Amino acid sequence: MAHVARELLKKELVTLMKDESCGFSVGLEDDSDFFTWRVVFEGPAESLYEGGIFTAILKFPSDFPNNPPEMRFETEMWHPNIYPDGRVCISILHPPGTDRFNDQETADERWRPILGVHSILISVMSMLVDPNVDSPANIDAAVNMKNDYEGWKKKVRQLTRKSVEG
Numbered sequence: 001m002a003h004v005a006r007e008l009l010k011k012e013l014v015t016l017m018k019d020e021s022c023g024f025s026v027g028l029e030d031d032s033d034f035f036t037w038r039v040v041f042e043g044p045a046e047s048l049y050e051g052g053i054f055t056a057i058l059k060f061p062s063d064f065p066n067n068p069p070e071m072r073f074e075t076e077m078w079h080p081n082i083y084p085d086g087r088v089c090i091s092i093l094h095p096p097g098t099d100r101f102n103d104q105e106t107a108d109e110r111w112r113p114i115l116g117v118h119s120i121l122i123s124v125m126s127m128l129v130d131p132n133v134d135s136p137a138n139i140d141a142a143v144n145m146k147n148d149y150e151g152w153k154k155k156v157r158q159l160t161r162k163s164v165e166g
Contacts, residue, residue: 001062005034005035005061008065009035010034012117022122024041024121025039026117035061035064037058040056044129047128048153054075056124059071065116066113068094068095072085078159081127091110093120096111097110133145
């Protein structure tokens with residue numbers, strides 16, 4: 001099973017590395033491990049993240065594509081859908097099927113083996129631009145965004161600037 005996953009990931013990695021128009025670049029964290037990727041996102045144009053460079057780690061399970069990877073930002077983020085420890089919480093990264101504890105999310109929004117890494121990265125970029133405050137991972141950021149939008153924007157812009165200052 002892990003062999004199939006490794007071959008699939010190798011193929012996806014090569015495809016994504018050739019695509020220069022997508023707003024992110026991918027590589028392996030360690031050349032001998034196809035299950036851990038480093039992703040560098042450019043902040044989407046005309047968003048609060050514009051001009052920023054954000055790094056995340058994607059960790060794939062050995063049964064990929066049956067189950068989705070886990071994604072964690074290494075860059076400090078202030079976003080309703082990113083846990084304080086950097087883990088990304090969006091539907092596409094949730095295991096396939098339905099979740100009886102989450103009736104807001106349909107099986108179609110969750111991970112499906114037909115989806116690829118590209119779909120995940122596009123979803124993350126769209127989440128940056130358009131946060132979902134209805135099911136927040138970072139309650140403080142969500143409350144900040146709802147109750148003090150200007151203050152929230154200011155903090156996001158600060159972290160965006162910090163992301164390129166190194």
